[in-house]
Amino acid sequence: MTAATAPAAALEVRDVVVRFGGHLALDRVSLTARPGEVTGLIGPNGAGKTTLFNVVTGLQAPQRGTVLLDGRDVTRLAPYRRARRGLARTFQRLELFGLLTVAENVELAASVRGRRRPGRSADEALELVGLRDLADVRADELPTGKARLVELARALATGPRVLLLDEPASGQSEAETEEFREVLLAVAGEGIAVVLVEHDVQLVMRTCSQVHVLDFGRVLAAGTPEEIRGNEAVIEAYLGAAPGVPA
Amino acid sequence: MDQFLQATITGIATAAILAVAASGLVLTYTTTGIFNFAHGAIGMLGAFAYWQLRFDWGWPAPVALLVVLGVLAPLLGVAIELVVMRGLHDAPEAARVVVSVGLLAALLGLGLWVWPTDVARPLTRFWGNEHISVLGVRLTWHEVVAILVAAGLALGLRALLYGTRAGLAMRAAVDDRALSMLNGARPHRSAVLAWAIGCTCAALAGILISPAIGLMHVNLTLMIVNAYAAAMIGRLRNLPMTFAGAVALGLLDAYALTYLPTDSILLAQFRFAIPVILLFAVLLVLRQDRLRGHAARSTREVVPRPGWSGSLATAALFVAAGVVAAQITSAPDAVAVQKIVAVAIIALSLVPLVGFAGQLSLCQMSFAGIGAVVMAHHGHGGDPVGLLLATVVAGAVGALVALPTVRLAGIYLALATAAFAMMLDLWIFGLRDFEVGPLSISIFGTGSVAVDPIDVPGVDSAHDRLVFLSVVFALLYLLVVAIRRSTFGQRLLAFKDSPAASATLGVNTMLVRLAVFTLSAAMAGFGGALYGGTLGAVSAQNFAFAQSLPLLLLAVVGGIGTAAGALVAGVLVGGLPLLVEVAPWFENVNRVLPGTMGIALGRNPNGIAHQIRVGLAPLRRQPALLAGTVAGVAAVVGLRLAEVLTGTPFALALAAVPAAGGLAAQVLAARRAAGATATEGPDDVPLEWAGIVRPFTAEEVATMDRVLGLERRPEPTPSLAGAPSGVSAPARTAAGAGR
Known part of the structure; x- marks a missing residue:
């Protein structure tokens, strides 16, 4: 790697592999989140979104791959040490x-x-x-x-410097979701890198500057919301005939 | 060389018995998720039952074996699963351990009740001492049988787990009980089978090992520690590794017996410490556990955040009770009450550890014993330096015990504490005075040492000491309150709730666990030094492993989340033996009582103290009744001071007045509530939003569980697309219900 890599990603995940017995939960997944932006992560249930969060926060050790926080390798650090370097998360199953x-x-x-x-x-x-x-x-x-x-x-x-949100808007009404979006943008505006896992695709598309689509443990596509909307593989695997309907 | 061969062969025979015991333990743990602390006690009962049939009643050995191993042991296993363990699989880990430890205490008590220790019970080897020669080494037929049984068991279990549908179901239940149920497996059936086989293994091991170690209740019960040291090598789950662990332990034991010098004070009994040392060594190299999230909880746990004013009032009440007790007791009785308060102080050390942090210690009396020993040797004349030293030393030892386990799941800490208590019992506490380099170390000397009560100016009589101890208890209670209110206390409760969430917030969970265990051990050492002072002379029996169990059980029964629970534990641990003096028939009941209470109440995290608080709560809102009750209590105490009301009537009156006050307040409150219109029900949201905009109500959860058959409820029976209801979850899955 040369010094001319991406302009200071707050969180970078490279080629992470997680295997549960015979099941490949994450297959060479990479993801980048920049300060001041909301990065979306969508995909059907069981695609590996929560597992990826567990790898990033250190609750799950990957078989391969690295996790970088502000350019420093934290793959082997205990969860609490990563938290003290500015990593925070919420849980899909409330904790x-x-x-x-x-x-x-x-x-x-x-x-x-x-x-x-x-x-x-x-x-x-x-x-x-x-x-x-x-x-x-x-x-x-x-x-x-x-x-x-x-x-x-x-x-x-x-x-936090990096904030991982695991389905934060599920269980909220439409009005609450809208308020929540405002909060999210305000938080990102402070220079925090936000990664958002959400089934509400409309919310993700309206809020995120970059979106990654995960399916069967692989990154199916990554790009701006427009690119994702037009991506045929994504439409076929996830968005389906009626895009935007929450799963 | 001959000596080495002989030791090796003997070691393998011992290993075979250990392997039988350990594989039963592993089987129940993997299938049901419950670590059976009572495994050794079950083996003990099996051995005694065999003695009863074979030697007391003179039945032929094959018949006696068939009845014990084919009927009694499996039946006991089934009974334990159905009566004690069912429904415990999704309880918090602490509750599972407490119930299992309760079973250990109850079965040990039962054994002592049915087969009192005053009779000698020789249990001979199969075929006496007849033997064969292998490579020029003597091998008794009994040992041959043990080795063959272990080999047969290994093959049989392998065939069961990997060759049959029942085995497949048992392995599936380990991974995800609810999931395997919804996919058509029947975990209840697997659990029953596992308990039946596990108990049979325990009984078999008990019968095989008794001729070597003697038919003794406690020794056989504590065989569990050797068995789980072996199982630990297989991380409590892997049967082949467990067998390997058993071989390692059996050989080490035989070589130690053969080669260790018998004339060394330090090493004479060292053999007994080998399993424990091996266990700690394994703990050090085990891979770190994943941090878990929430455990499912059926009972809402109450750990109130106490305010200062209320806590100061409660502390004052403790002191006042001590003053009154000092006024109305004779000198010998005052000493008895002192013991109760001292035990309560030791029990208080469990509140931050068990109540706040959800960690278990089965060696709290061992730490108390360390405190008492230090006080005996360094607190001559009640020197406060001795008390300080007792606290520090116990805390330091506590840190050493906890250190290897802080990376691992909670069960390992409980196992390590039990092993540590065993090591003290069998080795350290029995050591005579010895020297290590320049250090001369003495423990219980030749059996017992004198402990001077702490010297406080102006505290001279037994009555003064009682008041003094009450003040100490009140101050420590305030310390516990301060811990609960501090950020440290918040971290403890947070860790108990969700270790995973704590860690992702930046809490160093290992440090938190180490800190709370050290603190708890130090408090126990402090309490032990004071307890020793009330006893006058202490011996190893006062602080044995078997003493730690009722302390923990009764503290949980009392309500481990609060200091009141510790007081209940003190009263029960210190008070029940007093009852035995009055009513001798109570002795046997008392043997099984703490265990039984632990089994019954272990899964309720709130305990008796909480029930009392709930019962008296309406009083607070009724000033007139409250004043009346307080006046009533004062009047009863006044009558006692005037010696009008004494003995049992006084005790009854003292309990009856607050009870009546609480009851009256409840009746009044109920009347008022009935006057008001019915409160709004949970129909506030459309059904499909339930669980989203508000939590599911208990009824809704029950309904869902009932429809899916996850919980058996007698009525009303739901029907599924016209299919007959009353069938199990797997059958419903087959009928098309999913979730």
Whole structure:
């Protein structure tokens, strides 16, 4: 590699391979996310989107391939060390701390960040997603849509450079989705690299500057939303005859 | 050379028995996800049952074997699966371990009840001492049988797991129980089969090993540690590796017996520590576990974040109770109550560890013992330096125990703590005074050592000490409250909930686990030093593995999320033996009680203390009733101080007044609620949005589970496209239901 590689990708995944027994979950998957942009990742259920997030965050070790954060190889780092280098995520299957209140969930994230990195306070993060009223509610009492927003606030409170969102808009109404999109763009506007996994294809197409399509563990296509819409392989495998209908 | 050959052959025979025990353990663990801590206890019961039939009643050996291995052991396995373990597979890991440890304690108690220790029970080898010669080495027929049985079992299990449909179902159930069910497998049937085979293996191993180690309850029960040290080499899942582990252990044991010097104080009993050392060595090289996310939870866990004002009031209440108890007890009784408070302090050390972080320790009394020993040797005359040192040393040892396991899943920490307790019991705590270089180390000396109670100015009588201990308990309670309120406490609860999410937020989960275990061990050491002071003289029996089990079980039963649970544990652990003094018939009941309570309540994370709090909660909202109740309690205490009301009537009155107050408040609250109109139901959203804009209600989840047959409920029975209902999930899948 020469020094003239892509202009400072915040997150770069190269040729990642994950095998579960005989099943190839990720087959040489590469992905790049730049600061200030929302990068979309779409694909049918079981395509490997969540597995890719697990590899990036260190919860799943890949058989092959590398993960770079700000140009530094973190493939062998423990999950918490990657988090401290500015990587944050939300979970498709919610992982809020149910025994703690909403405020405690977010405070915990802010306290781990400490003063090493700049970032939102717990209050500001809750304010941004509009959940200050629910600060003292126990997290396991929230409906799914609200819980997803708390996960977002919690991830933001870590002061991330790269933010991975795993289906953050599922379970939200149309109006809520629109508000959520505003938040997403505002967050990206601060120079955070956002990677968005979402089944709401319309949302992805309207929000992302780059979209990757994953199918059976492979990157089927990558490019701008326009390019993806016109890609025949994608239409055939995923978007189907009625593009834009959520799976 | 002959000596070496002889040791090798003997070692292989021992290995064969270990392999039989360990493979049963692995089979139940892989199939049901439940690590059976009671495996050794089941082997113990099998050996005793065999003795009963064969030697006490004089049945022929083949008949006795057939009845024990073909009928009793499998039946016990089926009963355990149906009564105790069913429904536990998706419970949090801590609950699974507690129930399994409860079973261990209950079965051990049962064995002691049915076959008291006051009778000698010789159990001879099959064919006595008849032997054959192999390569010029003596090999008894008993050993030949053991080796053949192990070989047969290895082949049989292989054939079962890989050659039959039942075996395939057992292996599928391991990966994803619900999924295998929805694909037509019947995990209940697999679990029943696994428990039946597992118990038979345990009983077989118990019968084979008894002639060598003697028909003794505790020794046979603790055989489990050797078995799981072998299983650990196969990561508790791999049968061939488990057999390899058994061979390694059996050989090491035989060589140690042959070659270790018997005149060395340090090494004489070292043989017993080998399995434990091997186990820790394996822990160090095991691959790191994946961090898991949420566990499914059937009961809503309550770990309240206490406020300072309420906590200070509670602490004051603890002190007041201590003062009142000091006023109304005789000097000997005051000492008895002191022990209760001291045990409660040790139990309090479990609250941050088990209640907050969801980690288990089966060696809390061992840490207490370390504290007591340090206090005995460095706290002469009640020197506070001894207490400080006891805390530090216990904490440091705790860190060493936890260190190899922090990368691994929770079950390994529990296994390591049990192994550590065993090592102290069998080796360290039995050592006479010895010297290592310039260090002269003494533990329990020749059997017991004196511990001076801590010297505090102005605290002289037994009554003063009781008040002092109450103050210490109250202060430690406030410490636990402070931990819960701190960011450290938040990290503990977060880790318990979702290790994966904690790590992705930047929490160093290994450090958190190490820190909480160290803290807990230090608290136990501190409590142990004080407990030793109340006992006066301590011996290894006070701090044996068998003492740690009821402490953990009763702390969980009491309610491990709060300090009140620790107090309940202290009262039960310290108080039940007092009851035995009054009513001797209670002794045998007391043997099985902690285990039984652990089995019954282990899966409820909230415990008795929470039930009491819920019962009294309405009182808070009824100032008049609350005042009345407080006045009532004060009056009862006043009557006792005036010696009008004493003994049992006093105790009953003391319990009855708050109970009546709580009940009255509940009745009033219910009346008020009935007056108001019915609250809005869950019909607020269209059904298809349920679970999306609001969580599923319990009823909706139950309905879904019922339709899919994931949970058996007697009524009402749903029907599936006209097909007969009341059939199992796999059958429904066949009928076309999916999810």
